[in-house]
Amino acid sequence: MAKSGVQTRRSAVYLLDQVLGEGRLMSELIGAGALERLEPQERARAQRLAMETLRGLERADRMLQKHLQKYPPLTVRNVLRLATVELCQGGAAHGVVNDAVEIVARNKRTQSMKGLVNAVLRKVAAQGAEAWNILRVPRLPKWLRGPMVAAYGPETVAAMEAAHFAGAPLDLTARGDAAAVAEAVGGTLLETGSVRLMEAGQVSKLAGFASGEWWVQDAAAAIPAKVLNAQEGEHVLDLCAAPGGKTMQIAASGAKVTAVDDNPARMERVRENLERTGLNAELIVGDVMSQKGSYDAVLLDAPCSATGTIRRHPDLPHAKDGSEFGELIGMQSWMIDHALSLVKPGGRLVFCTCSLLPDEGEVQVEEAVARHKDVTVDRAALELPGIDPAWITEEGGLRLRPDYWADRGGMDGFYVACLRKAG
Numbered sequence: 369m370a371k372s373g374v375q376t377r378r379s380a381v382y383l384l385d386q387v388l389g390e391g392r393l394m395s396e397l398i399g400a401g402a403l404e405r406l407e408p409q410e411r412a413r414a415q416r417l418a419m420e421t422l423r424g425l426e427r428a429d430r431m432l433q434k435h436l437q438k439y440p441p442l443t444v445r446n447v448l449r450l451a452t453v454e455l456c457q458g459g460a461a462h463g464v465v466n467d468a469v470e471i472v473a474r475n476k477r478t479q480s481m482k483g484l485v486n487a488v489l490r491k492v493a494a495q496g497a498e499a500w501n502i503l504r505v506p507r508l509p510k511w512l513r514g515p516m517v518a519a520y521g522p523e524t525v526a527a528m529e530a531a532h533f534a535g536a537p538l539d540l541t542a543r544g545d546a547a548a549v550a551e552a553v554g555g556t557l558l559e560t561g562s563v564r565l566m567e568a569g570q571v572s573k574l575a576g577f578a579s580g581e582w583w584v585q586d587a588a589a590a591i592p593a594k595v596l597n598a599q600e601g602e603h604v605l606d607l608c609a610a611p612g613g614k615t616m617q618i619a620a621s622g623a624k625v626t627a628v629d630d631n632p633a634r635m636e637r638v639r640e641n642l643e644r645t646g647l648n649a650e651l652i653v654g655d656v657m658s659q660k661g662s663y664d665a666v667l668l669d670a671p672c673s674a675t676g677t678i679r680r681h682p683d684l685p686h687a688k689d690g691s692e693f694g695e696l697i698g699m700q701s702w703m704i705d706h707a708l709s710l711v712k713p714g715g716r717l718v719f720c721t722c723s724l725l726p727d728e729g730e731v732q733v734e735e736a737v738a739r740h741k742d743v744t745v746d747r748a749a750l751e752l753p754g755i756d757p758a759w760i761t762e763e764g765g766l767r768l769r770p771d772y773w774a775d776r777g778g779m780d781g782f783y784v785a786c787l788r789k790a791g
């Protein structure tokens with residue numbers, strides 16, 4: 369195996385060490401330049417290897433435990449896990465094992481374990497895909513599985529775990545004609561209007577990227593702006609807007625948009641996205657809670673646990689432990705109250721989170737309606753193409769789950785509700 373293979377795999381192991389040892393998210397690590405020394409193609413590969421390892425972590429540990437008397441240090445365990453996932457998913461044994469041994473040998477603190485790594489991986493390679501495929505689908509860690517089973521029951525959680533393990537296709541939102549985009553990129557037009565590609569390759573090489581015909585956005589993440597249904601001539605406030613997927617949807621509808629986010633670096637992404645797609649929005653780097661004014665419609669995509677995005681971010685359940693969720697839930701309800709104060713009489717607030725936890729969705733809406741006597745839930749706003757009425761919840765919101773559309777590649781977990789203010 370070429371030297372670049374070792375470097376790429378070593379970088380993937382570094383990502384695993386940071387996620388599993390330090391509780392850091394891959395997006396943070398990559399944003400901080402963790403893969404900068406690799407060529408762009410190798411960066412994507414290192415990221416993919418780390419993600420696949422995190423998806424299959426439970427299976428990798430089950431495969432390895434048969435061959436280990438005691439746990440080696442974390443970084444050696446991560447070398448073994450990465451190689452096990454590769455071997456069991458069809459990687460060539462020679463290259464995978466040699467690189468794993470070399471990674472361990474190059475580090476003074478681990479070089480004494482190269483013999484162990486070699487011996488264990490030879491055994492794993494001999495068992496291969498057959499032993500891997502009969503293991504159960506990896507489960508969510510207990511801290512998240514407990515509340516999820518309480519909310520949805522064990523069968524639904526198992527279906528969600530299968531969706532997490534399967535990963536996610538690439539979804540695009542078209543600036544204009546979605547059918548034309550589907551044809552140009554060779555994708556499928558979903559009933560909700562998104563374009564889906566099961567095998568994407570390099571995004572910037574797809575037809576229409578440079579000319580800004582579309583942007584990457586999960587099919588579920590595209591629903592909130594459809595529920596908002598902005599009209600030409602309306603003034604819409606998009607709160608927590610970065611990186612701008614929903615801002616662009618609203619701008620493409622012809623409405624005037626003011627987009628707010630308190631993260632300057634993420635706001636820069638909104639500016640770049642608008643530039644590429646030729647769409648317009650007023651951008652404010654600032655806190656939701658300090659916004660003033662009166663708008664026809666407000667969209668609040670509140671910061672949340674992001675548990676709906678585990679298909680794309682398999683690091684999340686391993687890096688987090690749920691300790692921040694209480695604070696997020698409190699912040700969401702203050703944001704809803706403030707966002708409602710910015711809605712004109714007769715106007716609407718669309719509240720959404722990419723969370724699977726009812727405390728960040730259904731419960732927020734039930735409580736908001738109880739706090740605000742002039743606010744009702746607008747169920748009719750959810751009557752949209754491709755939306756199954758069975759997805760509508762008791763309080764009138766929309767619960768989207770990763771196990772929906774299982775035969776077509778799934779969707780992110782999301783919660784969306786439209787709150788209408790009395791006129």
Ligand SMILES: C[S@@+](CC[C@H](N)C(=O)[O-])C[C@H]1O[C@@H](n2cnc3c(N)ncnc32)[C@H](O)[C@@H]1O
Pocket residue numbers: 607608609610611612613614615628629630631634654655656657669670671672722
């Ligand atoms: C779920 S993401 C938004 C995704 C975005 N709406 C889209 O469709 O591309 C949440 C965003 O909230 C922003 N945020 C968190 N707390 C905030 C606050 N107090 N005020 C403004 N923005 C905030 C974060 O910077 C982050 O970009």
